[in-house]
Each structure stands twice: as C-alpha cells, then as structure tokens.
Amino acid sequence: MLPKISRVLGRGLSGMTTSMDNNHQPSQGEAPHCSFPFRAVGLFTGDMRRCGEWVKRQSLVIQLPDCVFRGVAQVMFVNNPLSGLLIVIGLFLQNPWWALNGLLGTLVSTVSAFMLGQNREAISAGLYGYNGTLVGILIAVFSAKGSWYWWLFLPNVFMSMLCPVVSSALSSVASKWDLPIFTLPFNILVCLHIAATGAAHPYFPEVDIQPNNHLHHLNDSIQSLTIPQLFLSVPVGVGQVYGCDSPWTGGLILLALLLCSPTLCFHAMLGSAAGMFAGLALAAPHRDIYTGLWGYNSALSCIAIGGVFYVITWQTHLLALICALFCAYMTSATSKLMSVLALPACTWPFCLSTLIFLLISSEIPAICRLPLSVVSYPEENRRYRRQLKASEEAQHSQQNGSQEEARPKEKGRPNVQLQAEKGCSECVKQTVKNTFPSQQQNLSGCWWRI
Secondary structure (H helix, E strand, O other): OOHHHHHHHOOOOOOOOOOOHHHHOOOOOOHHHOOHHHHHHHOOOOOOHHHHHHHHOOOHHHHHHHHHHHHHHHOOOOOOHHHHHHHHHHHHHHOHHHHHHHHHHHHHHHHHHHHOOOOHHHHHOOOOOHHHHHHHHHHHHOEOOOOOOHHHHHHHHHHHHHHHHHHHHHHHHHHHHOOOOOOHHHHHHHHHHHHHHOOOOOOOOEOOOOOOOOOOOOOOOHHHOOHHHHHHHHHHHHHHHHOOOOHHHHHHHHHHHHHHOHHHHHHHHHHHHHHHHHHHHOOOOHHHHHOOOOOHHHHHHHHHHHHHOEOOOHHHHHHHHHHHHHHHHHHHHHHHHHHOOOOOOOOHHHHHHHHHHHOOOOOOOOOOEOOHHHOOOHHHHHHHHHHHHHHHHHHHHHHHHHHHHHOOOOOOOOOOOHHHHOOHHHHHHHHHHHHOHHHHHOOOOOOOOO
C-alpha cells in the first residue's frame, strides 16, 4: 500500500499492513474478556501481525516465502500470507503454468527490492511483490506459445526485476500528493513487453489483439442472457484480477479476502457486480461479461475506495459504488483505445479512476481519506479512526479548559483550531503527530502500495 514508506511507495494495493501495533494491542486488563477461540481466529485473520513480527526475527529463508505470499495477496489489498496461499492454490487450479510464472515474478521482484536496498518493512508487507505477480502471470497469459514454453522465463525475470525500479521512481512522484501507485508499474511493464514483441515475434510472440471497433454483437440480446452465468460472472470478475476466468479460482480469491476482511470480500463482489451491470447497460458482448472482463477493474476500485483508503462509512460505501460504475465506463473506453495499438487494457482503468476518486476534496467529515502512513485493512482503519476521534475530543476539551483558565491573561491571543483550517487527511496527520508520536516511527502500516 510511514513518512519514510510513503516516500518509498507512494499502495498501491492493492493492501496491507501491520499498522498501529502499540495502540491497538489489547491491554492485560482487556485480555480476559476475549475468549480463546476468538484469540485463535485473530491469529489468522486481518494482517496476521504477530506472524509477521515472528517472521522478521527469522532467517531470510523463512522471510522470503512470507514476503512472496503477502505479495501475491497484496494485488487485492490484502496483507495476509494465508490469503496469499489460498490465492496461489486458486491460480494452480486455473493454470499451473500461469501460477508458476506468477510466483517466479513475485520472487524475482521481491529479491530485486532487497538488492536495491528498498525499505524492509515495505518488502516484508509484500509491497514490492504484487506487481511482479501480475507481470509474471500476464506475460504467460498473453504469450502465443502456450503453456510450458520455458524460454518465457527470460522476459518474465527481466520485467519482474524492473518492478521495484519503476515502483520506486513512481513513488517519488506520487508521494508528493500522498497517493499510492497501485498497479501502474505492472501496466507499464506488460504493455512495454507486448508492444516490443508483438504477434510476429520469432521467440516471444504475443496473442494478436484486434481493434475493438464494434462493441455490440447482433446475436446478443436481453432474451439470450443466461442468468446462472451472470451470477457466476461476479466471482469470475474477481478472478480476472489475476487473469483467471475460472469461478473456482474466483471463489478461492473471495475466500482469501474474507479471511482477511469481510468488508474487502463484500466490496470485491459489489464492484464486480457493478461492472457486470454496467456492461449490460453499455450493450457489451455477453461473452465478455460472462468471462469477467467487465468486473475486475471495478472490483479493485470498489475495494480501494470502500474502506481501504477511506474510512468505511455509508457515504464512502456509496462513493465506492459510484467509483466502480465509473471504472466500468473507463474500462470500455480504455479497452477500445488500447486495442487500436494492439495492447490490452490491463488495470489502467482501475488506476486512473481510483486516483481520480482519491483526489476529490470534501467538507463532509465522514468522507475522510487516510494518510498512507496509517492505511490498513478496513476494520483496522475504522478502529484507528475511532481512536483518533476520541483523542481529538479529549485534546479539544483539554485545550478549551486551558484556554478558559488562560483567558484573563491572554485576552488578545487568537484561538486557532486545526480541525477548522485543515482537511480531513491533514487533520488525521496532525493528530497522529501530537497524540501518537511513536507512530511516526512505525513503518509497518505502510502497505499502501508502493
């Protein structure tokens, strides 16, 4: 997905974090109220913070698998190695060759980040692996040589190795606006590879992408719709984030999201469904809708806005739905434009539409975009925001009391309220700085995307 990490990463995911370690740990007095089953479940859900802390004390041989699985999951804004393992199983169900290339891309990208001396906390959270995951899978998906063409490892390794380079470069720019870079490195590198090789390349030929000039097929009509396939297009749309069109793979990915955060799982399904309905409204070919091509970008956008970068409220929930619909329109336009260049749309629509929605300004307190330094999974973001709100109220009451006492002595002194002068995100940053000074040194909450 952190003063230091936001400069390094600017995550995308997206995904995730072990933020606010000290402030969200239950006290000894609270521990007895939590039954053992709930504590046991807590070890495997969320961002598995305790597992991450244990792994950091182990050798690099143990750290690498954890980084790889977290990197695979970070594509969906998840910082949980078990979720990453479930997704890998789903990828092998779809196509073992694609899964192998995805794991190789994640590993090479992560090792490359180590060698380039990138931030260790970000590497441990999988932030330097998820772009490599997508690069490896999509290079295999678009290859015209089919499965088990071993020479394909060469461009896979080279492009995955460049992921941390492109990520670091983009982050240095995006961090000026406290924005994530999402999957922009993946989009750039995959399009670069396909444009450089093409369908006629003797060693690495690509699938020939024809211009999408005619969107509506004459044989497609409302009467010809298959309702079961429409329902299946929702999990398939989620699976298409990884280039997979199997409903079983999509179901395992949704299960992986549910393991980390029910809110993420719900918004993934909501976004995919919104993309499906938008495809119907735009008279898209039914085959494209059934195979999830209208759902995956909208699913990512809905997740990002619905609780990851904004604190989840009914207002931001509605904003996430609007963003998903907007992203579907962006998908239609982008795929048409890029098909003229014989390039796939990849996740360009998701990146562009979500960045637009992250740059909006609002005077509604409920639409509060979090700084990248504190972004985590939705439930943790909500708890963190409640804690900040309580500390703000305590600080405000304390300031009022001290001002009333000092008023006779300081009659002409202006009373400046930071909350009235600053936007929501700036207010959160100031409160974190004043109330939780130790948080400024805690980089574990920066999964937000390289």
